[in-house]
Amino acid sequence: xxxxxxxxxxxxxxxxxxxxxxSTHGVLRLELVLDGEIIKKVTPNIGYLHRCFEKYAxxxxxxxxxxxxxxxxxxxxxxxxxxGYVLAMERLLEIDVPERVEYIRVxxxxxxxxxxxxxxxxxxxxxxxxxxxxxxxxxxxxxxxDIFERTxxxxxxxxxxxxxxxxxxxxxxxxTDTADFLKTFRPKIKELNDLLSYNDxxxxxxxxxxxxxxxxxxxxxxxxxxxxxxxxQWDLRKNDxxxxxxxxxFEIPVGMGEMGTLGDCxxxxxxxxxxxxxxxxxxxxxxxxxxxxxxxxEAVPKRIRPxxxxxxxxxxxxxxxxxxxxESNNSASPYRVKAxxxxxxxxxxxxxxxxxxLIADLVAIxxxxxIVLGEVDR
Amino acid sequence: MKKPExxxxxxxxxxxxxxxxxxxxxxxxxxxxxxxxxxRDLSKFLRDDSELRFDMLMCLSGLHxxxxxxxxxxxxxxxxxxxxxxxxxxRVPVEEPEVPSVESIWKTADWHEREAWDMxxxxxxxxxxxxxxxxxxxxxxxxxxxDYVQQEFYQGIPTGE
Numbered sequence: 454x455x456x457x458x459x460x461x462x463x464x465x466x467x468x469x470x471x472x473x474x475x476s477t478h479g480v481l482r483l484e485l486v487l488d489g490e491i492i493k494k495v496t497p498n499i500g501y502l503h504r505c506f507e508k509y510a511x512x513x514x515x516x517x518x519x520x521x522x523x524x525x526x527x528x529x530x531x532x533x534x535x536x537g538y539v540l541a542m543e544r545l546l547e548i549d550v551p552e553r554v555e556y557i558r559v560x561x562x563x564x565x566x567x568x569x570x571x572x573x574x575x576x577x578x579x580x581x582x583x584x585x586x587x588x589x590x591x592x593x594x595x596x597x598x599d600i601f602e603r604t605x606x607x608x609x610x611x612x613x614x615x616x617x618x619x620x621x622x623x624x625x626x627x628x629t630d631t632a633d634f635l636k637t638f639r640p641k642i643k644e645l646n647d648l649l650s651y652n653d654x655x656x657x658x659x660x661x662x663x664x665x666x667x668x669x670x671x672x673x674x675x676x677x678x679x680x681x682x683x684x685x686q687w688d689l690r691k692n693d694x695x696x697x698x699x700x701x702x703f704e705i706p707v708g709m710g711e712m713g714t715l716g717d718c719x720x721x722x723x724x725x726x727x728x729x730x731x732x733x734x735x736x737x738x739x740x741x742x743x744x745x746x747x748x749x750x751e752a753v754p755k756r757i758r759p760x761x762x763x764x765x766x767x768x769x770x771x772x773x774x775x776x777x778x779x780e781s782n783n784s785a786s787p788y789r790v791k792a793x794x795x796x797x798x799x800x801x802x803x804x805x806x807x808x809x810x811l812i813a814d815l816v817a818i819x820x821x822x823x824i825v826l827g828e829v830d831r
Numbered sequence: 832m833k834k835p836e837x838x839x840x841x842x843x844x845x846x847x848x849x850x851x852x853x854x855x856x857x858x859x860x861x862x863x864x865x866x867x868x869x870x871r872d873l874s875k876f877l878r879d880d881s882e883l884r885f886d887m888l889m890c891l892s893g894l895h896x897x898x899x900x901x902x903x904x905x906x907x908x909x910x911x912x913x914x915x916x917x918x919x920x921x922r923v924p925v926e927e928p929e930v931p932s933v934e935s936i937w938k939t940a941d942w943h944e945r946e947a948w949d950m951x952x953x954x955x956x957x958x959x960x961x962x963x964x965x966x967x968x969x970x971x972x973x974x975x976x977x978d979y980v981q982q983e984f985y986q987g988i989p990t991g992e
Contacts, residue, residue: 500965507950508974545859671886671911674939687911762856765890765907765918778892778905781858789975791892801942830965 479826660713677773893947
């Protein structure tokens with residue numbers, strides 16, 4: 454006992470942030486070593502939401518039965534999670550997917566990206582004390598969920614994609630619904646910018662905070678908006694194109710250090726806002742190109758039994774590089790499914806980018822990397 | 832931009848023949864099988880060599896091969912500068928599951944190696960903080976092993992249905 458007391462540095466304090474804390478975006482515990490208000494060390498403790506998705510996947514007697522479980526990883530962008538998995542399976546089995554399916558998938562994935570970014574942006578503002586923009590974001594997100602609900606029957610976890618196709622075709626008014634949404638949503642981005650992005654208090658809370666330099670980002674394996682916020686032009690939809698993304702004309706917004714240092718919280722935030730505009734462009738083009746006729750289930754295999762082999766396929770989820778490593782062994786259930794979740798990788802960077810900042814800024818940093826704990830813990 | 836075959840040839844010139852082998856399944860991608868003792872030196876070379884520049888570790892997965900009584904670690908690398916890919920695989924016996932850590936080369940490996948230790952029980956030599964990440968520290972066993980049996984109680988709480 455005496456020994457312990459002797460070793461205590463009385464200026465240092467250890468505080469647990471979480472596991473139940475509104476700004477940790479789920480059940481996450483951050484162990485902070487503080488000197489007054491200044492953070493000397495952060496240790497993220499994860500696993501509170503661990504369900505061992507990978508073990509479930511191995512125990513399924515059909516590769517298709519894994520799809521509903523992928524939904525539950527990143528539950529705010531379920532479509533993108535499914536998309537990644539079916540892409541991996543299609544590459545492993547060398548299935549050609551009908552064009553209509555690809556178009557619908559892209560529209561769905563981009564709608565989901567907007568919905569996910571709206572949640573990310575809204576919650577980020579909420580973390581910093583801006584309550585109103587959160588409600589504005591949710592109003593718009595709701596419209597996207599309505600479109601999803603009419604097609605898939607679910608609002609959050611869709612189970613919509615199938616290996617080689619889709620579970621069912623879109624609802625009859627899908628095209629007009631989506632077009633209506635595009636029309637009404639464009640001006641809302643400007644509104645959001647006026648409300649939040651260029652708000653003086655918001656800028657003061659986010660600029661020059663949590664700076665992530667380019668080289669550090671690459672070495673840590675950052676991807677998605679986090680990497681682009683550091684000024685790296687890297688988007689798997691362009692750099693390693695999958696599905697039919699090559700057909701569309703869109704840009705990759707990157708952080709430019711407009712409000713402070715390159716790679717700060719504001720840069721990561723604004724990349725998401727600008728990405729929503731690009732997603733709108735993609736959806737617009739995809740709606741024009743969407744083939745009228747076609748059976749979305751025609752390429753779905755009756756029985757999936759891949760031979761011995763393995764594949765790693767990655768796709769751009771709203772949070773970054775979502776990879777699936779699948780190993781098959783000539784049976785109906787996967788031998789190994791490993792999900793490489795972007796949030797998991799990004800959270801691993803937190804100790805590196807938050808050292809020396811204030812506790813209040815840590816909230817901003819956690820919000821700016823936009824983690825979903827379902828995906829971190831799997 | 833190099834294909835896996837070319838990368839293997841290039842590596843053979845540097846590390847000598849017979850060390851590395853290119854393997855492939857009936858479907859999917861090929862991988863290079865690497866002896867465990869070599870993995871750290873090889874990784875450093877892959878990252879720093881001007882013709883390879885593998886600056887990004889995309890994914891690191893741990894596996895258990897029940898029949899062969901082996902554990903595996905799979906590394907998926909990508910070069911953002913030269914845009915080529917390679918997959919490395921290491922296999923070690925279950926009794927001596929030691930693989931050198933590549934945490935000092937790619938920071939991504941830190942948490943991924945902890946996960947592989949947690950889930951399949953690969954021991955990463957010289958990892959600075961090799962402890963469980965997803966499961967509690969006092970959990971018993973490694974769930975992604977094929978012969979894993981879940982403990983009935985965890986601190987007095989039933990773990991089953």
